[in-house]
Amino acid sequence: xxxxxxxxxxxxxxxxxxxxxxxxxxxxxxxxxxxxxxxxxxxxxxxxxxxxxxxxxxxxxxxxxxxxxxxxxxxxxxxxxxxxxxxxxxxxxxxxxxxxxxxxxxxxxxxxxxxxxxxxxxxxxxxxxxxxxxxxxxxxxxxxxxxxxxxxxxxxxxxxxxxxxxxxxxxxxxxxxxxxxxxxxxxxxxxxxxxxxxxxxxxxxxxxxxxxxxxxxxxxxxxxxxxxxxxxxxxxxxxxxxxxxxxxx
Amino acid sequence: xxxxxxxxxxxxxxxxxxxxxxxxxxxxxxxxxxxxxxxxxxxxxxxxxxxxxxxxxxxxxxxxxxxxxxxxxxxxxxxxxxxxxxxxxxxxxxxxxxxxxxxxxxxxxxxxxxxxxxxxxxxxxxxxxxxxxxxxxxxxxxxxxxxxxxxxxxxxxxxxxxxxxxxxxxxxxxxxxxxxxxxxxxxxxxxxxxxxxxxxxxxxxxxxxxxxxxxxxxxxxxxxxxxxxxxxxxxxxxxxxxxxxxxxx
Numbered sequence: 001x002x003x004x005x006x007x008x009x010x011x012x013x014x015x016x017x018x019x020x021x022x023x024x025x026x027x028x029x030x031x032x033x034x035x036x037x038x039x040x041x042x043x044x045x046x047x048x049x050x051x052x053x054x055x056x057x058x059x060x061x062x063x064x065x066x067x068x069x070x071x072x073x074x075x076x077x078x079x080x081x082x083x084x085x086x087x088x089x090x091x092x093x094x095x096x097x098x099x100x101x102x103x104x105x106x107x108x109x110x111x112x113x114x115x116x117x118x119x120x121x122x123x124x125x126x127x128x129x130x131x132x133x134x135x136x137x138x139x140x141x142x143x144x145x146x147x148x149x150x151x152x153x154x155x156x157x158x159x160x161x162x163x164x165x166x167x168x169x170x171x172x173x174x175x176x177x178x179x180x181x182x183x184x185x186x187x188x189x190x191x192x193x194x195x196x197x198x199x200x201x202x203x204x205x206x207x208x209x210x211x212x213x214x215x216x217x218x219x220x221x222x223x224x225x226x227x228x229x230x231x232x233x234x235x236x237x238x239x240x241x242x243x244x245x246x247x248x249x
Numbered sequence: 250x251x252x253x254x255x256x257x258x259x260x261x262x263x264x265x266x267x268x269x270x271x272x273x274x275x276x277x278x279x280x281x282x283x284x285x286x287x288x289x290x291x292x293x294x295x296x297x298x299x300x301x302x303x304x305x306x307x308x309x310x311x312x313x314x315x316x317x318x319x320x321x322x323x324x325x326x327x328x329x330x331x332x333x334x335x336x337x338x339x340x341x342x343x344x345x346x347x348x349x350x351x352x353x354x355x356x357x358x359x360x361x362x363x364x365x366x367x368x369x370x371x372x373x374x375x376x377x378x379x380x381x382x383x384x385x386x387x388x389x390x391x392x393x394x395x396x397x398x399x400x401x402x403x404x405x406x407x408x409x410x411x412x413x414x415x416x417x418x419x420x421x422x423x424x425x426x427x428x429x430x431x432x433x434x435x436x437x438x439x440x441x442x443x444x445x446x447x448x449x450x451x452x453x454x455x456x457x458x459x460x461x462x463x464x465x466x467x468x469x470x471x472x473x474x475x476x477x478x479x480x481x482x483x484x485x486x487x488x489x490x491x492x493x494x495x496x497x498x
Binding site: 003004005124164166174175176177178179180182183186187 | 252254373413415424427428431436
């Protein structure tokens with residue numbers, strides 16, 4: 001299996017490139033609009049072809065490049081079936097393996113950040129999206145988020161994976177790249193280290209985070225699988241990247 | 250490839266179990282005397298057989314269980330050729346692959362913590378021993394250690410590995426389990442984040458660490474591939490573990 005972790009700096013998102021060594025067919029999990037050309041360049045350099053983009057959830061902090069990559073590279077769009085998006089071509093559901101040649105993704109329904117969020121287990125690792133991050137987790141105050149539900153998802157589903165499972169989150173804001181289930185169980189200050197459900201709910205209720213500055217554009221844009229809103233204010237245009245340029249320049 | 254990270258709490262050492270899925274033959278990298286029975290139990294539970302123990306260097310903080318495991322499980326003893334130990338049956342050297350069935354370890358000479366220290370690259374990961382730890386590194390003030398040499402080893406050899414290479418250190422004192430080359434390049438406060446060689450030397454010179462409490466017993470014990478010294482003081486006996494018991498109790 002080919003596995004690459006790719007970083008997008010505007011929203012601090014990790015996109016994951018996973019490909020079959022045998023056939024060269026690739027998946028991109030959580031690709032981001034401003035880096036769609038970079039992602040295609042990496043795929044090209046490795047001699048791969050992009051078969052699918054895969055979303056963990058409807059993002060509020062960036063717009064997916066799923067639609068752009070479909071247009072430019074012919075990839076198909078996969079994501080949570082529960083989101084019910086008409087643009088999703090491969091709807092994914094808990095426990096039903098999504099396979100591309102010899103690559104198998106196991107979707108794990110992990111609601112709490114959003115209600116339909118999926119994590120994906122693949123080989124010895126799990127892509128945890130915004131459910132579980134290194135020493136942290138996604139916020140639970142929008143998109144039908146719920147702290148108690150997220151606690152149940154992480155402790156009940158993700159912490160049930162084997163301790164050696166590598167944790168690859170959708171974001172990190174401090175330069176960390178990878179963790180493990182054992183590590184998060186032991187020292188995640190919100191969800192691990194013996195924290196109870198009620199302690200976690202209190203932690204999340206007390207975060208007092210600012211209103212997400214891009215959410216009003218990102219959510220509708222992602223419900224359309226990656227349409228950059230036309231009414232986007234100038235100071236947020238960087239979130240849409242260089243949409244007009246082709247990957248060859 | 251089967252891969253397990255096992256923790257020994259007295260010296261906060263990670264022992265790595267690596268085995269061929271096809272043949273079931275296993276390696277233990279840096280096994281520790283107090284946990285030799287636990288390690289054999291894990292090997293037994295997984296239906297494996299222990300072919301080799303492998304040292305990254307002559308440890309100063311614990312005694313290897315190499316000799317005990319040879320006696321109890323029939324494993325052979327591998328370690329740095331440069332150490333010149335008469336008890337080492339498989340001497341390993343920089344760049345010469347050490348293979349057990351379909352498992353291939355690539356030794357990388359990484360002096361600085363000790364002069365003969367080897368890291369081992371295996372598949373998409375590197376076991377960095379005491380040369381590179383998560384957000385840190387081993388000390389450089391004993392066993393022919395040298396800060397400038399360690400800087401050259403880490404930045405010249407380990408940071409030359411691909412960014413996605415997973416970093417598995419021999420120790421962590423804060424519950425962290427895994428990192429990546431990209432992560433250490435970006436944020437290791439001693440060796441990454443743009444630190445120069447002279448800045449690193451200054452950092453290491455200013456650590457003012459206490460004299461290692463077990464070094465006077467560990468080094469001769471490890472030069473004999475895992476002999477617990479007879480004159481060990483009572484308060485250090487825990488470092489030798491339950492040497493007399495067989496794994497079946």
